[in-house]
Structure formats: structure tokens, C-alpha cells
Amino acid sequence: DADVTQTPRNRITKTGKRIMLECSQTKGHDRMYWYRQDPGLGLRLIYYSFDVKDINKGEISDGYSVSRQAQAKFSLSLESAIPNQTALYFCATSDPRGSYEQYFGPGTRLTVT
Amino acid sequence: GQQVMQIPQYQHVQEGEDFTTYCNSSTTLSNIQWYKQRPGGHPVFLIQLVKSGEVKKQKRLTFQFGEAKKNSSLHITATQTTDVGTYFCAGRPPGSGGATNKLIFGTGTLLAVQP
Numbered sequence: 672d673a674d675v676t677q678t679p680r681n682r683i684t685k686t687g688k689r690i691m692l693e694c695s696q697t698k699g700h701d702r703m704y705w706y707r708q709d710p711g712l713g714l715r716l717i718y719y720s721f722d723v724k725d726i727n728k729g730e731i732s733d734g735y736s737v738s739r740q741a742q743a744k745f746s747l748s749l750e751s752a753i754p755n756q757t758a759l760y761f762c763a764t765s766d767p768r769g770s771y772e773q774y775f776g777p778g779t780r781l782t783v784t
Numbered sequence: 785g786q787q788v789m790q791i792p793q794y795q796h797v798q799e800g801e802d803f804t805t806y807c808n809s810s811t812t813l814s815n816i817q818w819y820k821q822r823p824g825g826h827p828v829f830l831i832q833l834v835k836s837g838e839v840k841k842q843k844r845l846t847f848q849f850g851e852a853k854k855n856s857s858l859h860i861t862a863t864q865t866t867d868v869g870t871y872f873c874a875g876r877p878p879g880s881g882g883a884t885n886k887l888i889f890g891t892g893t894l895l896a897v898q899p
Contacts, residue, residue: 713790713889714874714889771815773829
């Protein structure tokens, strides 16, 4: 079984709709991250969380919100989706006691029409 | 804000040729990581470099961290079709250390290998 899972894997939604992307991990890591990937722009950090009570904005947090429901779960919400939020979204985890490498989920491809 | 650029954006090689991607940061980094993303896949960690001038090898892959800790490179010797994918560098700004573990990802280099 995958250590980091994301649901849904693909989603098409309309402008103005609220949408939630979910991430779960079985690695026991405290640190979790949400990134978006756009062609030619690499991976950009949206939000990150170091434990259940800690939430931090990344470089492109506008238009997004997150919830850390438990150590294993970190959700990303788009309150009112817009077309330029069409992208590939990745969740990742890391363990500060290790080498700081980040473990990525399989990604969610989101299309906003 | 801090930026990490990679060149080239795209490289097409014949199988057996060498390949190099370069990563340049606008500021000094405390360390740098490299990830590989296969087509349709997710980024997978390859290696981390910490020391100024550090060189590490993984089979046909050679990673270098610049003396000023502002640039890095990944060189693949004798590419194979299994090397296809996008290679990302990711740098950690100084001062973030273990308390944040934030990474600034480069723009990536897409490698295509023709058999």
C-alpha cells in the first residue's frame, strides 16, 4: 500500500465551486505539505504543517485553505475555484528526525472550467 | 523572493549520450536535494548535498554542490531510456534548518532519451 495517498486523483470542477483535496499518510511523519505543479514553474509550496496545531502559509497560499485533522490527514480546500487553479497538486510528508527528504503522494489533477 | 532556476528546461538525447542539468539559486542554500519525476508520476527523492563543494555519485549519476552553495548540477553518464523524466533540484534557504524544512524547488529539467 502507498504510504502517502491523495483523493481524488482527478477532478473537473466549475468556476466558483468549493472543492477539497485530501491527503493521508501512514508514515507517521509530523510534517506535511501541499504543492502545486505547473509546466515550467516546478513545484510551488501552498501550505505546510509541522503538527496538528501548526499551519503555515507557503509562497502561493492566496485562494487556498488547509485543515490538519490529525497527524495523518492534511486537506487542501479551494473555497471558490477559478480556472488558473487548474494544476497538478501534490501532498508530501517529511520526518525531521531523518534526512529531511520529502515523500510525495501520487498527485491530484484538478481542472477548473 | 528567493528563486531557484534550472537549465535547460528540456533536453533530448540519444541513448548512451551524457546529460547535465544545472541548478542556480539567487541566494546561498544550506543544502540541496534532487528529485526525479517519471512521466505521469510523482517526485521521488534522489539525494541530498550539504557541504560546500560536495560531490556524490549514484551509479551513473553524479551530483555536485557548488563552493558558494548557490548552485548544483546533476550529470548522467551514458543515459538509458529508464532515465526519462523531470529532474528537480530543491534548496533549503539558510536559517530554516531543522525548524522548518521548507524547500524551494527549481523549475525542473525534462529529459527525453531516444533509443
